[in-house]
Amino acid sequence: MKRQLIAAVGVAAMVVGLAACGSDAKSGGDAKEAAPTALTVWLTVDAQQNWPDLVKSADDAITAKYPGIKINHEYYGWKDKNTKLDSVLATDAVPDVVEMGNTEMLPYMIKGALAPLDASKFENSGAWLDGLKASATYNGKTYGVPYYAGARVATWRKDIAADAGVTAVPTTYADLTAALDKIQAKQGDKFSAWYQPSRDWYTAMSFVTDAGGSIAKQDGDKWKATLSSPESVKGLTAWKDALGKYMKGDLTKDDADRYIVYGLGSSNMIYGSGWEGGSAADPKFDKTGGKLKENIVSFVMPGPSGKNLSTFLGGSDLAVPVKSKAKTAASEWINAFTNSKAQEVLIKAGNLPNNKTQLAPLKADPKTAPTATAAEISWFVPTAPGWLQVEKANVLQNALQDIAQGKKTVEAAAKDADTAIDGLINKA
Structure with missing residues (x-):
């Protein structure tokens, strides 16, 4: 699916008060964060329709670590998701994890709406595809985790x-x-x-x-x-x-x-x-x-x-809004949803993985060789x-x-x- 950078009329409004919400908190590094009782995850309907078992697998990983935690899912079409996201980011009713088109990340990173993440906490981060890594990086900080790609x-x-x-x-x-x-x-x-x-x-x-x-x-x-x-x-x-x-x-x-x-x-x-x-x-x-x-x-x-x-790679990233009260659990859910095992599920569904390591074998398969090979050399817009x-x-x-x-x-x-x-x- 082609995604344009959103006009995001509400981007300016959504960041009111963000500076007071701990924008420097990194995943897994907020000592004041209480044990989460709930986690809200926003994904597009692609996940709901095409790989619901992967969603459940990530949920299971989190509930095993945090017994009793309630994980809520909301699924949106792309335009609906952006409209809803802009309306809630200025409130306290933010999701803890949100799927973003890679071309949608930039204005939210610039305005401080997303929490910086520690890339080392995510599997395969050292091998993320260049175009996706660039889409989740601003001023040297990582604000999203590549989810899947399309070339x-x-x-x-x-x-x-x-x-x-x-x-x-x-x-x-x-x-x-x-x-x-x-x-x-x-x-x-x-x-x-x-x-x-x-x-x-x-x-x-x-x-x-x-x-x-x-x-x-x-x-x-x-x-x-x-x-x-x-x-x-x-x-x-x-x-x-x-x-x-x-x-x-x-x-x-x-x-x-x-x-x-x-x-x-x-x-x-x-x-x-x-x-x-x-x-x-x-x-x-x-x-x-x-x-x-x-x-x-x-x-x-x-x-x-x-x-x-x-x-130019198309694709999705997963981000944690800066106002999330469960940043650590949110980042752990993202890791469970994007690790090597999860990427295999996405590959079988016809997507390209988020990393070069798992991309390499796809180049040998005639069915996936064109897109896999094309994805190796990519560029992104100026951040x-x-x-x-x-x-x-x-x-x-x-x-x-x-x-x-x-x-x-x-x-x-x-x-x-x-x-x-x-x-x-x-x-x-």
Whole structure:
């Protein structure tokens, strides 16, 4: 599931009084914390529907240590959870454990709504996936525990490729572009050899990262936009070239309905979350007469640098609100819910684990190799005080659309984006 950084109108209000609530308490380190009598855990409906036995297993671990403790569970859809969380964080009726989308963590960490945790208390913390670890870290402190991950992969149709004389899945960027050239020539100008929405900034920034660039870098206690650096421009130029050659669709689109568009059958390849290809092949969206289910194949997206394209990881973290009265038990519940044994349950349910150690064996299984391999090299957004404001202003999306439509050169769009980012990124 794709998750955007939330607007969180209530974020400012929710932290009223937080400073007086022991924001420096670490998991397992609060000597004044009384033995808990109750624990409230908020998870999304994914856990309720797909791995309820794992929830029970974590509960059992806590009840064994704290006899008589009552564990309450509440399950939410993503939007409902955020609305409810914002409304309670300024009160004393906070959950002790809350599931957060990895892109949702930043504003809560910045505002002091989450308790810092001792990463060493959690199994596999030394091997957490880079993209998830970054999502739970702010100013050198850990505020969440990675739960599970999802990576982006390339998905294409082997029947269309074969019709153009391409029989092997590309393993290098040169192979990929050569194959796409053949497919584009065979199918004509009304067909997208690679359907890549211009406003999908996750993909564009993967090209930037692949070239050694970045959105912004921290310099002391300030952040400075770097999209106009030579490395970033190189990545953006490679991204623009690919769109110009292979994207024949609407150049004002974002990626929200990419899988639906792919299901229409007017494109050969997409690059997106691992679930998108399967969703496009669902009979509800497949308008090709069932050809997608029979012919789509996913693979690790190669990058122009010669390495695999660095991916933006989706996923979830588990956090402890700073107002929790049971921080130690909450962190212990999280450890029981995310340890190696728990990760095996999540893997069997189709997720990627939160750590590189358990990710390694998945690379040997053809079914999981593409997403597992892609997840090894990942990036995350700048963990800057004003990043939420940058996202809300659609700075990246607008710059990318201008580039794709030829309204601005890469250099001009990058320079203008840097100016806009610099005006927002250091303001909480």
